[in-house]
Amino acid sequence: MSAGGADRDADPTETSSTHEPSSLRERLRALPTFAPGLPTFDPDATPSDPVTLFRAWIEEAIDAGVPLPHAMTLATSGASREVHARTVILKDVDASGWWFATGASSPKARDLAENPHAALTFLWPVLGRQVRVAGPVTPAAPATSATDFLARPDGSRAAALVGHQSEALTSRQEYRDAFAGALARVQHDATLIDPAWTAYALAPTSVEFWQASDDRGQTRLRYRASGHDWEKGLLWP
Template identity: 45%
Template sequence: MSADTPTPPSTPPSTPSSEPSPPSESAEPRTEFVRLLRSQRVWDTELPDFDPAVAPAEPLPLFERWFAGAVAAGQTEPHTMSLATADADGLPDVRTVMLHGADEEGWHFASHAGSRKGRHLASRPYAALGFYWPAQGRQIRVRGPVTVAPPEVARADLRARSTGALASALVGRQSEVLDSYEELERASDAAWDRARREPDAPTPSWTVYVLDPDEVEFFQGDARRRHVRLTYRRANHPTWRRELLWP
């Protein structure tokens, strides 16, 4: 600054208030949440070994082996999985659903065709699945194109399940706006009555989907954070290419 440039008047310091500022109403709950969050343990158990060198040439046998291991380890609901889809604009969504089967055709799950996931798959028939089994520090990720199984497969799927599953399918209207819970109660009671009377009652919207994977990743956690990640990628059907990934 040159000597001819007038010095701007300084801004008087603000006078501190004699009263302390009241704590934010959300400060204490947030602090408690962070404390609770950071106190949680991860894999507070002995983790199994996994040698990718002896893994099978295809992912399905390894998935079946790991699933049986999860059941033997007492993993809660190992047959549930996260299902990720995208809408017509490419916006992602995820929810937890039940695995209905896994075979040479792919990984099977079911829903109503008119549900949110059903609409997503109609416009973008590609999805990803995620299994998390903390009892053994294991994750499995599966992704690939999704096709619709024939209607007779969907009918057989419901016949093989419980009366409650059929009743739920008969209620239908999944993902639609519900005006009141009482309306759901009435529809559910009527569906249960019909399911008991008609175990083969038609459910046209009930759909079985099959995800034919082009990539499957097996993740084995390690206490020293040297996690094993083995990925199967489809080279050309039915050949798979196996690769290790950095954790």
């Protein structure tokens, strides 16, 4: 996590008309980063695999009351090589990888069909921690995807059944009507599933753990897949 430098040919604190400081820039620079009392991180005491360490870290984030600790940024890129990022919810972490789900017609699913590799980022500011995960992504079997869909709340199932994700919307009322119809279907049939709903597992080739400290020093530990084992190494912050 680092901040880039300003363009040397232009002073971002000036405007062409008033030359007054940018109030937004000042407010951004004045924002605090991490509160004192951050946990310590000893890379020498870490487990041999990243799954064990990640599960421990996310449990600590949950216990610390971090808002939405299971929210993660998913970055994908299709055949066009344009990179797309959005926030999704982590469903589970097991031997198969980091799990998430989406509709098969969504932009993220289309990207993954063209380029089945992705990256995930978790940020837990209360603990001064960030985790980055990257690797190939594999869709689950239909039965697994159906089970995931049925585990969603009624409103979430209805939202998925509406479909048309990222398509142009004529009016807000058009969406309200479509959502109300989908919700009625879900509430009428508890076994109703979206056949296009797909669960995915990202099997990482790299997992990086980043820890800030009260003295502003940083620790970066990276696990890299090596056959059936993992290699651990420190990175310069």
